[in-house]
Amino acid sequence: MDTIVFGLILAAAIIIVLNEKRWIIVTSWVVATVAAFVLFIHHVTTALPLNF
Amino acid sequence: MTTNTSSSASHSRTAATLRAEADYVAGRLGFWAQVLFIVAYVGILSTAMFVFQFGLGEMPCPLCITQRMAMMLASLGPVYVVTQSLRGLLTTTKFMVGLGMAVLGAIVGAIMSTRQVELHILPGDPGYGTAIFGLHLYTWALITFMVVLIFAGVILLFGHEFVPIAPRSRGGRRLAWIIVWALVATIAINMLVVFAEEGFNWFLPDDPTRYMLFG
Numbered sequence: 001m002d003t004i005v006f007g008l009i010l011a012a013a014i015i016i017v018l019n020e021k022r023w024i025i026v027t028s029w030v031v032a033t034v035a036a037f038v039l040f041i042h043h044v045t046t047a048l049p050l051n052f
Numbered sequence: 053m054t055t056n057t058s059s060s061a062s063h064s065r066t067a068a069t070l071r072a073e074a075d076y077v078a079g080r081l082g083f084w085a086q087v088l089f090i091v092a093y094v095g096i097l098s099t100a101m102f103v104f105q106f107g108l109g110e111m112p113c114p115l116c117i118t119q120r121m122a123m124m125l126a127s128l129g130p131v132y133v134v135t136q137s138l139r140g141l142l143t144t145t146k147f148m149v150g151l152g153m154a155v156l157g158a159i160v161g162a163i164m165s166t167r168q169v170e171l172h173i174l175p176g177d178p179g180y181g182t183a184i185f186g187l188h189l190y191t192w193a194l195i196t197f198m199v200v201l202i203f204a205g206v207i208l209l210f211g212h213e214f215v216p217i218a219p220r221s222r223g224g225r226r227l228a229w230i231i232v233w234a235l236v237a238t239i240a241i242n243m244l245v246v247f248a249e250e251g252f253n254w255f256l257p258d259d260p261t262r263y264m265l266f267g
Contacts, residue, residue: 006243036121043114
């Protein structure tokens, strides 16, 4: 999954550098960001024994 | 009377010229500030990979990898601003979009690094990996995300003054393009390295010890 997310970030980077349409750029960036966050959520498995 | 009018017009012209020059200098400063943002994260990501991962043999954990991702996502904002500026297509809207990407990327990264800081926050916990100047890499990552938020806040505080103006010189423009492509190359190299670390598994183990692609 990590490789796929890096692939999405790389695709977003190339689109941002080469493309000029704002909605395509923002969409590719949002897709990559959501994918990275979902991966992070997957790794958050337990509530920490901390009090705030 | 004529002398006074002429003197006043000349004064206004001088003030307008000075203001235009100040805007130009601020615009150029704004451009190189965005480039510096990209340089900083390319340097940090390269140090993490070439010094800590390859040099010291410290395998990045899954949370470390997600923080690298957030650094790249935050850097794509300035990449957007710089490339649009170099093409002469940058508008205030596009500038705001770029800063928005940087801010949201930094917030996502701060959430990720805060989680890892909390994992090791209890007294007696040795932390994960080598500490630099007493702070572990995930704590430094959190600091860099805070710096990004401060950077974006300061730029926004000035309104349109720091909307970047690309350099006219061929050398300056070439340097900016090289730095933009250096970030793209950094992302590509990270993708290959994480593929070596993860192999054909869906997820990294919590405490990776070897490159699973090679057995």
